Amino acid sequence: MLAIAEVGHVGRATQRVHISQPALSQQLCKLERELGVALFTRHHRGVSPTEAGLVMLDHARKILDQVEEARQAIESLNEAKTS
């Protein structure tokens, strides 16, 4: 969700996530409410990350990497079983 907004535009990010732009905006707003901090500053030419947004981006990448790692771990374990 946030990781996608790293493209610089909320609207531009939609083609990566395959959801509509308002929905993505809602997700972002919800996350910001949840964290109690603004992740991006809105301006007329897309958005740019705040300080908090930057640290969050870093953590988000790590989390997603970890998830992907887990997914691949069970995947390769699956193949070993079926072979």
Add this chain to the structure above:
Amino acid sequence: MLAIAEVGHVGRATQRVHISQPALSQQLCKLERELGVALFTRHHRGVSPTEAGLVMLDHARKILDQVEEARQAIESLNEAKTS
């Protein structure tokens, strides 16, 4: 979700997660369908993790730790701002 089932019983885990036992069972089944692998073997005295369950457990802990780390990072960043 999975991390809670590390208590050994699906039913016993409910008091940690504060959701009903059927709901937790559903989550577990859904995750197993999603991964295409059984995470636990069911027997008459609770459940015990399969091989896949064990590796998943390991990854799940890392992921949750990472999430917690992120949450605390923005938290401390918030406090710095307000002070």
Add this chain to the structure above:
DNA sequence: TCAGCTTACGTTCTGCGTAAACATT
């Protein structure tokens, strides 16, 4: 006026809880 984010609103889907069923000893 234009580009891009946000709000409104109705619909669809997901997740939970209660209740009932199934399985194993």
Add this chain to the structure above:
DNA sequence: AATGTTTACGCAGAACGTAAGCTGA
């Protein structure tokens, strides 16, 4: 019979998409 997991089912809340609104250059 008893313990523990799963299925059925109805409902509340969340998420999405379409459409309309808002804002700054």
